[in-house]
Amino acid sequence: MKRGRHNPNQLQIDFLASFRRMLISLGGPEKLPANESLFMRMTDQWENTQVMPADLLFQKSPVEAVVFRLQKNDRDSGTERMQFPAELIAGEIRGEQGLTGFSAKFREQGWVILPAELSAMYKNLFLNILTASVGLEHLYPSRPALLEEAERVALAAMLPEEEIRKFFGLRLSRFPDSFRSEVVNYYNLPFDYVLKRANHVGLVSEQVIEESRNNTQPLRSTILRRPQSSRAA
Secondary structure (H helix, E strand, O other): OOOOOOOHHHHHHHHHHHHEEEEEEOOOHHHHHHHHHHHHHHHHHHHHHOOOOOOEOOOOHHHHHHHHHHHHHHHHHOOOOOOOOOEEEEEEEOOOOOOOOEEEEEOOEEEEEEEOOOOHHHHHHHHHHHHHHHHHOOOOOOHHHHHHHHHHHHHHHHOOHHHHHHHHOOOOOOOOHHHHHHHHHHHOOOHHHHHHHHHHOOOOOHHHHHHHHHHOOOOOOOOOOOOOOOOOO
């Protein structure tokens, strides 16, 4: 039998795959190269100097609060699946062309990086989803499965079931602009993600979500009542 040829390049590829790997890249496949390129540059800099880029706007406090909430919700649900590394590198970068946001692992660190230009509601949402993906990655080697579960876990922590039932308890199937605006301003989260959470707890069907997605139109400025908050940038 002919022996397989030793391929040192493949060994290097396998080593790097476990040493430094992307978990979730936000946006479509065309966004992945920009996210991966930034991750490579940041980790190379960290490896060589142990210094983060000067334009990384935060590193610890916001993500620590998210980890605390995710872990508490995990314990309260009785699943205790979340496993976070001892060190998390997290922050937002301003002016990075093509960056959409990602979570990743580098050595024993978890990384969560977002573009600073995101509006407040999306920044908070994606910070929760990406952080959840770091805690769940040991259970979901598939990126699509990891993203789906990270969304589910993050939304469960951000939107308690009893709160969701206040809006969707009547099993609504149509969502006028006034209702959408009220939900968005109450939660400071995009309506589609609140609708996902309602689906997760059985208050909205997949068919209703699909119909809502197909019939979505931009919210008019002349909504029936003024938003109570303008926190979203």
